[in-house]
Amino acid sequence: MTAVKELQEHFQTLHHIGHAAQYLSWDEAVIMPAGGGEARAKSLATLHKISHEMVTAPKVGELLESAKQEATSAWDQANLRVIERRWTRATALPVDLVVASSLASSRCEQSWRRNRRANNWEEVKPLLKEVLNLTKQKAEILGEKLALSPYDALLDGYEAELKRAYIDPIFKELSEFLPNFVNEVIANQRPHVSLKGEYPADRQMDLAKKLMLPLGFNFGRGRVDTSDHPFTCGDLWDTRITTRFGDDDFLESMYAVLHETGHALYQQGLPEDRYDQPVGGSLGMMIHESQSLFMEQQVCRSEGYLSYVLPILTESLGVDATDEKWSVTNFIRNVHYVEKGYIRVEADECTYPLHVILRYQLENSLFDDSLSIDDLPNAWNELMDRFFGLDTRGDFANGVMQDVHWYAGLFGYFPCYTLGALTAAQLYQAYTTTNSDAEAQFEAGNFESVLSWLRDNIHSKAQLTSGFDRIVEITGKPLTTAAFVAHVNQRYQT
Amino acid sequence: MTAVKELQEHFQTLHHIGHAAQYLSWDEAVIMPAGGGEARAKSLATLHKISHEMVTAPKVGELLESAKQEATSAWDQANLRVIERRWTRATALPVDLVVASSLASSRCEQSWRRNRRANNWEEVKPLLKEVLNLTKQKAEILGEKLALSPYDALLDGYEAELKRAYIDPIFKELSEFLPNFVNEVIANQRPHVSLKGEYPADRQMDLAKKLMLPLGFNFGRGRVDTSDHPFTCGDLWDTRITTRFGDDDFLESMYAVLHETGHALYQQGLPEDRYDQPVGGSLGMMIHESQSLFMEQQVCRSEGYLSYVLPILTESLGVDATDEKWSVTNFIRNVHYVEKGYIRVEADECTYPLHVILRYQLENSLFDDSLSIDDLPNAWNELMDRFFGLDTRGDFANGVMQDVHWYAGLFGYFPCYTLGALTAAQLYQAYTTTNSDAEAQFEAGNFESVLSWLRDNIHSKAQLTSGFDRIVEITGKPLTTAAFVAHVNQRYQT
Known part of the structure; x- marks a missing residue:
């Protein structure tokens, strides 16, 4: 042999x-x-x-x-x-x-x-x-x-070749741009009628399936279930996502499903003939998050998609679609609502990177010994105040204890979330340069072209190259903040 | 070490x-x-x-x-x-x-x-x-x-020390006793109004849980789900049973649940401190079936139990309990209905052993080379005619192809079902000699004494002795047909 x-x-x-x-x-x-x-x-x-x-x-x-x-x-x-x-x-x-x-x-x-x-x-x-x-x-x-460096060795474990020297300038730009941007968006935000209320879990599950199917999720090779925290697991033959219900906010579960469906489509699109070899697996967490956020943020928060999905949604939830609060305009305003909050996982796409940058800065200080665990809550509070004007003193559950990552030993993981969001924006920009009618396609319920583009460019390539090389190959340039900034400007400032 | x-x-x-x-x-x-x-x-x-x-x-x-x-x-x-x-x-x-x-x-x-x-x-x-x-x-x-002998080596794989020399006289007795007995029971059987009808799956599942709980099933250490064929699996920390719905006959699913609950109670009662050692596991299939049949046949088809369970059942199923067909008498007649049928898994406790003996005789003939696979359907038909007067010529699905066992290579497994039924009867006889008010306890919904008796005598002993030694230790004698014959006589001929 x-x-x-x-x-x-x-x-x-x-x-x-x-x-x-x-x-x-x-x-x-x-x-x-x-x-x-x-x-x-x-x-x-x-x-x-x-x-x-x-x-x-x-x-x-x-x-x-x-x-x-x-x-x-x-x-x-x-x-x-x-x-x-x-x-x-x-x-x-x-x-x-x-x-x-x-x-x-x-x-x-x-x-x-x-x-x-x-x-x-x-x-x-x-x-x-x-x-x-x-x-x-x-x-x-x-x-x-x-x-x-020790911290770079951790980063590299979550996405091959990821380094602090790469992240630092990117996060600096974002931390300079976003706080003022968020303030402007909030100041100009138009009013909306909240869609919060009681929605039975079985109706929300019915909706979840009706969202997943047209995006290309293969139920012959996968499932959707409920768990405490939404996640995706499984190989391409049997890909499983989870969501949770029970809150008064059906949008939270709906976007958890769309997010996890993005992860799942990546898994289901990996090459069949290499499924049992290391190269046949998905890339690191930056690229995996880019796939979930591509679906969740770029595709499924677009106005085209929201127009398409609204009738499906009102029917699944069994609400009165003629009520003004279920108008497309009010629906879009709910989905695009920007707010400064304590909790990362509930954040909108404008404030989310600030939550990540906060954690990244603290991790760096912990690893260069300029910060101790004893001082961590104070340092947390200081950054929350700087980014959002929020006070977390004594509120550990909504502050330093809100995420599982550090407690589970996952230092170096957080940057992948925001780098994934930037990647998603840069990929979507590349996709729309050759598919300028993307939103019209989504509005017509047509997701074949976007899925096959992802299949060709990302999914079927598995680990044939590194994630960073893949981005350059697809978009013609290294990852920067440009596409993300253009995206949030276009969606939230026009 | x-x-x-x-x-x-x-x-x-x-x-x-x-x-x-x-x-x-x-x-x-x-x-x-x-x-x-x-x-x-x-x-x-x-x-x-x-x-x-x-x-x-x-x-x-x-x-x-x-x-x-x-x-x-x-x-x-x-x-x-x-x-x-x-x-x-x-x-x-x-x-x-x-x-x-x-x-x-x-x-x-x-x-x-x-x-x-x-x-x-x-x-x-x-x-x-x-x-x-x-x-x-x-x-x-x-x-x-x-x-x-080769066939004994297979038997021994399903229950340690099980031999043909032991089975032969027992099955001979049963095959002489049961055909006439069944004819008499059927001839004297009193009419009943069938309880068949449409019962929603969620109501049947609700009923399943309400049956399992009082018998002692620990849901903190187990689950009930649905599958094509009911089964039990898992260790004592996480014991899972399955059932199936969808037929017009809620009794089938109900007794599948009670049967599997018997298996599950055995698993859940194994000694905690030896759970990861071979000796801490359950005994062979004869003893495992004795535990499922003890619950299904001895306890849960007793008139005391049936009186207890009827109000729970009518409430779970949402039927009109005042209708005459939901009287205790009619309910008991449904549960105790004896019938000659083609299918082993649907058979009542009087005809069931004949289905097993048929398979045992054919297996023996296959292993002593007096029968070939080519002649198997004819031999099957001959025995079905002798035991039940039923013609299976050309009807393979209801004949030689009805069970998965042979096709999965499980030759030597079938005898355990009927030996398990005999064991259950002999154990129940021993239990009731010291608990003469057993049926009254069941009627009052009290299953603590029966469960703790099984815990002490079977469950907690795991594989400390062989199954055959255990029977002798508990009942004072080797396994015979006596208790089973007395049991069916008492239940079906009085």
Whole structure:
């Protein structure tokens, strides 16, 4: 057997184990009874341990060397690149540190779940210190191995090649542009009648399916369910999204569904013949978020789409469509409503990047030791005041404890959200230069051209190139803020 | 580390992998979209391969020898017995034969699913021949290793120590007693008004939960869902049962739920502190069926239970409880209705054993080479005519193709159903000798004493002894037909 083939079979087996872990995690989040938690955690830990042992097996390093001489096709070469990256990162870390870090994160995340509602920062604080301490150790070791700064080594784990030197000027621009922009938008915002109210969950679920189908979601290869927090998981054969109901705001669930559908369409569009190889998977979180935000923000908040979807929506929800509050104008004003709020996940697309920049700045200060966990709430409050004029003193649940990421050890993840939004805008700009009638197509319920454009340019390419190379290849230039700024100006200032 | 401890850790890891496979199979049967089938099959095959490699690892044999010198507690000794049994059976078979047999069974079962509705015996026949051929090879090798006849080696795989020499006289008695008994019951049966009709699925599901809860099913550690065929799976922390709706007969789904609840109560009652060791699992299929049938037949078809459940049932189903057809008398007559039918899974408790004996006789003839697959439909028809006076010529779907077992390679499984029914009757007899007011308790909705009796005598004992030893320990005698015959006489002839 050739080294290429042998590596492929090894990573095929790894894929099967990853498949198992993925659907077991889905089950845990969506339907598992509470009593199953501990046994499930142990089963998942065993699968992760087996996977780690298989990735770091010495034969992988040896096979990689031989395989590089053999591989001729671009896909095979890319597969080796992705495998080597995974192998390098996995072998860099001592197992003891991986286990200690995983346990500390689990404990801290569980403590966060218990204490967030109680607004109890003091109890979770020492656990967060331990998580940060272990994450710093990992970042140091990875950085040394990869010749990156520790924080860059973390960023690189979420999107290959992502660096602080790249993010800094982009976030600087946004933090200079957005605060005044948001103030202007809010000052000029026209009044709307709120659409909040009680909408039965089964009607909202019916609506979710009626939204997903025309966008191209394949129900023969996927599902939609409910969970505490919306998410997408699964491979291209069985892609699952979740949403949640129960709030008085059907728009929140509707846009969660549209967001996750964007993620799901990416998964469902990955190349079938490489589904069990590392190269056949999706790119990092920046690109994954670009796909969800492309659908959620660019396509599904466009006026064309909103005109199309309104009759479907009023019928599914069983409301009186002749009431003035269900007019297209009022509907658009609800969807395009901009507001300064405490919570990132509820933010509109104009204020959202500021929430991310706040977290990014704090992460950087934590990693260059200019900020301690003890001072984190004060630093948080200072930035919330600067960006939004909001006071979060003593309000940890709506402040420093609102997101799970840090408590779960995911430092370096946040920038991907906003870079994904910028990518979505730049991709959409490229798409509309060759499809100038895009909105008219959406208004007619036609999403074939936009889906096939994404399929050709992103989905079917999987990890053939890096995410950054892909953006240049599609749009002809590196990622900048230009398209996003043009987009929000066009949507919110005209 | 002691050998005992090392073996325990090895089988703990195996348990975690088995956990993964189990819930992935549940997912496949209950909620997986069709497109996920092939990727799921490959993932499961990888988990099974890893498990097989771990069970048959040479170190298991070595550790077993040392551990036998060390183990002092009855539980540790029993654990070694169960591990050795598993190791012996797994190492006996060449991997190539295991794989070939697994593939042949998968293909034959899939073909059966496609062809059963079309009544197409000819297409599935060659695949069944291959399955039988490979199963015979496995049975030969296992029999030689275990010093058993080939068919006994298969029986032993479903319930430890089960042998043809044990089954033959029992089934002979039943086949002599039941045909005339059934004729008499039918001749003396009093008329009833059928309760068939349309009952909405959500009302039936509501009823299911209201039946499960008082029997002791713990919803903090379990679920109920729907699937094509009712089944139970999961460990004691997360036990899941399924049922199906959609027929015009709510009683079918109701008794499927009660049956599966019996299985589930066994799982939920297994000892918590040994849940990840082989000895902590349930006994074989004879004992497992005894637990489902104890609930379904002995407890939940008793007149006391039926009086208790009727008001709950009429309220859940939303029917007019004052209508004469919802009287206790008419309800009991519906539940106790005896009928000669084609389909095993729809059979009442009087005719059911004859369906099993038919299959057992045919299996024996297939394994002693006195019957070929080509002649199987004729032989089936002959026995159906003898036992029930029913003609199945040309009707394969309601005849030889009605059950999945043979097509999935499960020869030797069928006897456990009827032995389970006999066991249930003998256990119930033992229970009522010390709880003479059992039916009065059920009528009052009190199931605590019956559950704690099962917990003490069966559930919490897991595999501490064999199933046969357990029966003797509880009832003071080996399993016979006496209690079952007394039970059906009492219920159907008085």
